[in-house]
Amino acid sequence: MPDPDDLTARARIRQAALAQFADVGFQKATIRSIAAEAGVSPGLLRHHFGSKEALRDAVDAYVMDEIRRANDDASSASKTGNFASSVDRDALRPFQRYFARGLLDGSPTIAIMFDQIAAMTTQWIAAADETRTDQPLTDHHTRGALYTAMVLGIPLLHEHLSRVLGVDILSDDGDRRVAMAMLDIYSHVLISTELAEQARAALYPETP
Amino acid sequence: MPDPDDLTARARIRQAALAQFADVGFQKATIRSIAAEAGVSPGLLRHHFGSKEALRDAVDAYVMDEIRRANDDASSASKTGNFASSVDRDALRPFQRYFARGLLDGSPTIAIMFDQIAAMTTQWIAAADETRTDQPLTDHHTRGALYTAMVLGIPLLHEHLSRVLGVDILSDDGDRRVAMAMLDIYSHVLISTELAEQARAALYPETP
């Protein structure tokens, strides 16, 4: 990302809003605090964006564009993994937290994107099911949505993860450690199918 | 949970705060809205709890107590799964969202609890590693923390999950469907170890 001094005031405001919405959420980020971080007056923020809600819409549109662009750039690349690993992790990292926060702050634009990511994950799981011999306990749809929410839990709780792990998971080192652990998690089971069947029978006694 | 009419005003305020903090977060929940939901005046809320921050502390303590109690009650029960499945799911369900939200709203009490749950999950993963023949890509610690964050992503994004799945995942039916999908996810891999190794080599070329 370019030197803040090189950006127009409008762009600096957008960047500051992006950072604060991601960091503390829409409610807690105030027009004044955003303007202060951007080095401008609250009046100028209003001049450029009109209202706090309109500012959020502008940042949403910007982030969605950037995510889509990073996605397109990498779409022809390796097909090794899912959404999270097939696209350029580094390009998306700055937007992960913003995106995840937006899901909790009630941004309509971002809610739509969640559905799209869940659909992509569902397709990916459907493909993985091809190599399975046993019958899945639920359809692709349910597991796709759940996996999407689970993966998004990581940027959402990055603060606590970083504290527990003793490394900023948004840094290069931390992100690599997370990526490595995700590969291990994706490629290994935690419980045996027998144990899962036992638990299933306990939860759902009717269907043997 | 008992009829709201049977509760003291203090308890009704606590319940209303619990619900609103979980639903809309600490910032967006106002003293007025909480008092209104509890059917009392804002003044009475202050009389009982002193400040909004003190109210949060009180609700935190209450929730932590309830979670611990449910945990203890089930600790002697089946050892089939992890934290999420070994304790009484039904007993914890009302507190899941509150707990997850608190992690984003900066509640210190809840941050400590996250560490404890991560530690429990780490132990659980360490046990699962006993049956593994290959070398894990990361230590128990990293995977335990990640799994904890991932599982908490589900109550955090319950609104979006419910929309995508077409069922309220906090209802009995929805929760059962989620539990079933989790069992499947826990007991099946998404990518082969070969694919994971390929991706690892791409990310970490130095270590063969």
Next chain:
DNA sequence: GTCTATATAATGATAGAC
């Protein structure tokens, strides 16, 4: 214990000068 009324501070929105 419970309420009404009010003080104080913070926030989003606005107007107008440069």
Next chain:
DNA sequence: GTCTATCATTATATAGAC
């Protein structure tokens, strides 16, 4: 384009009557 000054609203906090 950018700022300062100000308004209107809303939030928390407080005081005191019943």
